[in-house]
Amino acid sequence: MVVGGLDITLTQKDWVYRVDLDTKQICYHSTFPTTIKEAHVFELNNELYVCSSTTGISTAHLNCWKWEGASGWVSFPTPTANGVKTFIQSVYVPNVGMWFQSINAGKSLILSESTTTFGPGLHWTLERGRSCSVMLTDTKVAQIGGDGPGPIAVSFFPY
Numbered sequence: 001m002v003v004g005g006l007d008i009t010l011t012q013k014d015w016v017y018r019v020d021l022d023t024k025q026i027c028y029h030s031t032f033p034t035t036i037k038e039a040h041v042f043e044l045n046n047e048l049y050v051c052s053s054t055t056g057i058s059t060a061h062l063n064c065w066k067w068e069g070a071s072g073w074v075s076f077p078t079p080t081a082n083g084v085k086t087f088i089q090s091v092y093v094p095n096v097g098m099w100f101q102s103i104n105a106g107k108s109l110i111l112s113e114s115t116t117t118f119g120p121g122l123h124w125t126l127e128r129g130r131s132c133s134v135m136l137t138d139t140k141v142a143q144i145g146g147d148g149p150g151p152i153a154v155s156f157f158p159y
Helices: none
Strands: 013-020 025-037 040-044 047-052 063-067 073-076 089-093 097-101 108-112 118-120 132-137 140-144 154-158
Touching: 025 047, 025 073, 040 089, 040 097, 047 097, 089 132, 089 140
Parallel strands: none
Antiparallel strands: 013 025, 040 047, 047 063, 063 073, 089 097, 097 108, 108 118, 132 140, 140 154
């Protein structure tokens, strides 16, 4: 699935396309409720979510939506003024949920797999902007690349 992004003029868009990797075809799926960039699209408990901190609504904190079939994309509650913003990272942690991380003063949230509500997340001891978080094992997350202090390109977080 492709949600939002930038067009050729670098304007944020509100389009949603479904991608079929078998046929290598894309087709229009829906219109998103706002323009959006840097969308984090994921499935949790067999439901489809999209979260981003760069939308036409706000660039100051994480906002999320859930696909509700006939109702389309419905706003999903996130903590007010949560501070998770600017080149966020996310990773699914088995039996825990989606972990959203920000370089904004260590702000972090977890969307719980068991309760489907947000709570405080864990914090990296070495924060790196514009990096990626990857789940290596059921208990180890790697933060790869990005900008930050020191020459370290990969750091690990035992969950």
